Amino acid sequence: MGLYVEAHIRADLDELWSRTQDPAQHQRWDLRFSEIDYLPRAEGEPQRFRYSVRVPALFTVSGTGISAGERERPDGTRTSALRFASPHPLSPLARGSGYWRYVPDADGVRFLTGYDYLPRWGAVGAVADRLVFRPLMGWATAWSFDRLRLWLERGISPERARANWLAELAVRALLLAGCLTGLGLESALGLFGRFGAGVTSLCVLAPVVVMSLVLFKAPLARTPAARRCLRAPAEQARPPRVLRTLEKLG
Template identity: 55%
Template sequence: MGAVKPVYVELDIRSDMEKLWERTQSPDLHKQWDLRFTEIRYLPKTADEPQRFRYTTRIGFGLRIEGTGETAGTINTEDGTRTSVLRFGSDSPLSLIREGGGFWRYIPHDSKVTFMTRYDYKTRFGFTGRLIDRIAFRPLIGWATAWSFDRLRLWLEKGIPPATSLQRWLVHYGIAALLAALWLYQGIVPKLVAPWAGELDWLRATGLFNGSERETLAVLGVLEAAFGILVLIRSRDRTIHALACVGLMALAVPALVANPQLWAAPLSPIVLNTAMIGLHGTAAAMSSDLPSARNCRRKPQQTKRTGGEAHDVHL
């Protein structure tokens, strides 16, 4: 296998330097926004020693990974740029990371600070560990770093606490996943797999399709299933949710006209469509100001930046 690239994340944050510095360098504040860590605490030190720290990451089922690190140095330049160099490692048998290092850099501008990180690490478990890292772990930890940077941005720019950002993100994408599953089920099962269970009779009762009800139902099923996938991948697009609400009403009204008894039927499609409209409205209302890894740059810019190139700290 060829060499893998270090993790790199960069984001412009509308904040002054001191606030950003405090929320990234203070352990109690850092652990609030960084998805990678559950706990960070400084270890005692003397005046001439680098600051050492211990970190903990809970991975579920009562398991956790612990590691240690140290601030290897902090560099300040005349233009106000700051660079904090870190070393870290873990002796935990559950940790894929054995040791690593990197930096955080803060480049001030008139109304914002460019906040960036670059880090790399060595893995354990030999070839298997390197393969897992390349295929899954490195993309995941890179995404978590970028997502966390954007959560920090929302905290500084919008005043949204990190815990609230996480809750809103989970609720939004949980609703989106549920809606996608409902659209897929309604498109595949009653329309494509088991049309005889009732959907075909309903379509015939409308009298609109003159013997082509089966084909029409199949087309509707494919469209609903495709729309379910679209809801999942474009859940933050309010236009998608608006179209869904229109479509659900367009499906419910003819069904009720063709069979007025549906309003009182058990598991009425009228009730289901109304509930889905409510969920789409909730997902649309919660689609703004959610943290997203896509807001970050994942490669160093080619042009030279104030404070030096993004890759001029060697690990």
């Protein structure tokens, strides 16, 4: 089961290409990577790179990959593809491949990705991947795409977008904690008979309304949100030709 994410970004195609193909810019908005470095290459060869993902205060997972792109296609679209692998024993992803497509339209660019990978750790890893890692990777990809959109459309830097997200998350968590405390108070008031029952109804209603807003209200416009991206293609998507070329390189 491959992963698919698509975002519509109202931006110039060249600017979008730059912020996704330049490693220094790419690592700023993509939650899946902490660092990306291009390795030296000869003229005409695909680009090889090294990447790392830091889990704060725990460990750093690193790997290598190879990428190639088609900047000028007859239909006006652009494509890039990559293969990657990590020998790190703590990496849940052993190896994989994927692609990006850039499809201009009248209002901007449809920026989409499709990728898949082989999980590590055998049968246990396969179960953990289906239940935890694959949903997390899909969410992280979509969230990152929306953070990129905010950068290009609204000029909100990736760092500011992350701060907005953390701040909104903290506010929602505090409100949720307050609601749960209010429901605890409701249980206590219920012990005081008829008067307590009247107050209890008010104590129940307010937390329930607030909890509904906390859990289901859409994020603020300046906060990245995975839910703004498509998670399935409108029609069957085929891997680009350039990806098959990379696969032939081993």
